[in-house]
Amino acid sequence: MKQLIYLDNAATTKTRPEVVEAMLPYFTEYYGNPSSVYEFSGISKKAVQESREIIANSLGAKTNEIYFTAGGSESDNWALIATAEAYAEKGxxxxxxxxxxxxxxxxCEYLEKRGFDITYLNVDENGSIKLDELKKAIRPDTILISIMFANNEIGTIEPIKEIGEIAKEHNILFHTDAVQAYGHVPINVDEYHIDMLSASGHKINGPKGIGFLYIRTGVKSRSFIHGGGQERKRRAGTENVTGIVGFGKAVELAVAGMEERTRKETELREYLMERVMKEVPYTRINGSKKSRLSNNVNFAFQFIEGESLLIMLDMKGICGSSGSACTSGSLDPSHVLLAIGLPHEIAHGSLRLTLDEENTMEEMDYVVEAIKEIVAKLRSMSPLYEDYIKHQGN
Structure with a gap:
């Protein structure tokens, strides 16, 4: 296999060896169903409970407020749909x-078709919601505020504590999609007044196919998957014991190493940003420069297509992603980049690189040189760039 520089950790992460090691016995040795009554299955039940405790402690939550799911998408669906149904009489x-x-x-689009009214807040040029607009949007029939903790594309961390305070002041439930932030930044659900929180295992060097939804005690939320009595009768289905064990171990490692990992990733991120901005003209950084995930870099290069850039980076062994949705069959660029005010032609030239503490400065140098070479080549084939340069000379 050719050299691989993996810079798409917002999409998924490598499962750490310690996580795999913790999971292995629950495939072949302790494979009992946690819901069974005999002693052998009690081993699995205990392992599930231990992971639940680790996760609860990481959030300052109670153990019985953690509900395991198949991942972040399910957790978001559950938080929005089941809560909307439970509070529909209120608003x-x-x-x-x-x-x-x-x-x-x-x-939210699904809920709109079922009679719910959704307000979609604008964001500023950094991708942060405006608290004044949030306050103005609140109505007597508002039952839920759902704002992500940190954006998956541009890395901007939202003013979650302030949002939580506003929600609490108005007696409105507050849900946050913390899939990108959990395990990367400290989160305390009481301090931030969070009522529900979604997270996913594979974003923090854990296994895929496992997530959780935190639901504060007292919040009405109907069962999301019907069947058995698992997860305190709110989410039916035999527990994914191996995934839960792996998630718990990943959380344990993420919390213990958070400070050092953040320092390393920030150092790499700042170096990469500085070099690209200095050495590649007509480039901008998307997202907040201050309130930002430590591992997130998002560039917009004028006069090129992000998809072409991605393909050529892949040929050099570099894995990244683009804000452009072309690969999904859409000609529209990222909804996030359009929301922060980028015109279509610039939004199409975006590149998201998300780092890991195992990346090195040598890799960053290689990536910068590759970007410089590829961007220059793509621009040399762009009539828009040629026309722009001619006009600049006049």
Whole structure:
């Protein structure tokens, strides 16, 4: 296999060896169903409970407030749909933002078709919601505010504590999609007044196919998957014991190493940003420069297509992603980049690189040189760039 520089950790992460090691016995040795009554299955039940405790402690939550799911998308669906149904008699108005993950946006569209009224808040040029607009959007029939903790494309961390305070002041439930933030930044659900929180295992070096939804005690939320009595009768289905064990171990490692990992990733991120901005003209950084995930870099290069850039980076062994949705069959660029005010032609030239503490400065140098070479080549074939340069010379 050719050299691989993996810079798409917002999409998924490598499962850490310690996580795999913790999971292995629950495939072949301790394979009992946690819901069974005999002693052998009690081993699995205990392992599930231990992971639940680890996760609860990481949030300052109670153990019985953690509900395991199949991942972040399911958790978002559950938080929005089941809560909307449970509080429909009180009101049918929900507030979210224009830059949410599609797991939330498409669920909101689903709810709109069923009679709910959704307000989609604008964001500023950095991707942060405006608190004044949030306050103005609140109505007597508002039952839920759902704002992501940190954006998956541009890395901007939202003013979650302030949002939580506003929600609490108005007696409105507050849900946050923390899939990108959980395990990367400290989160305390009481301090931030969070009523529900979604997270996913594979974003923090855990296994795929496992997530959780935190639901504060006292919040009415109907069962999302019907069948057995698992997850305190709210989410039926035999527990994914191996995934839960792996998730718990990943959380344990993420919390213990958070400070050092953040320092390393920030150092790499700042170096990469500085070099690209200095050495590649007609480039901008998308997202907040201050309130930002430590591993997120998002560039917009004028006069090129992001998809072409991605393909050519892949040929050099570099894995990244683009804000452009061309690969999904759409000609529209990222909804996030449009929401922060980028015109279509610039939004199409975006590149998201998301780092890991195992990346090195040598890799960053290689990536910068590759970007410089590829961007220059793509621009040399662009009539728009040629025309722009001619006009600059006049």
């Amino acid at each position: 049918k108005h929900i507030i979210t933002s224009k830059i949410e993950h599609h797991a939330a946006l498409h669920t």
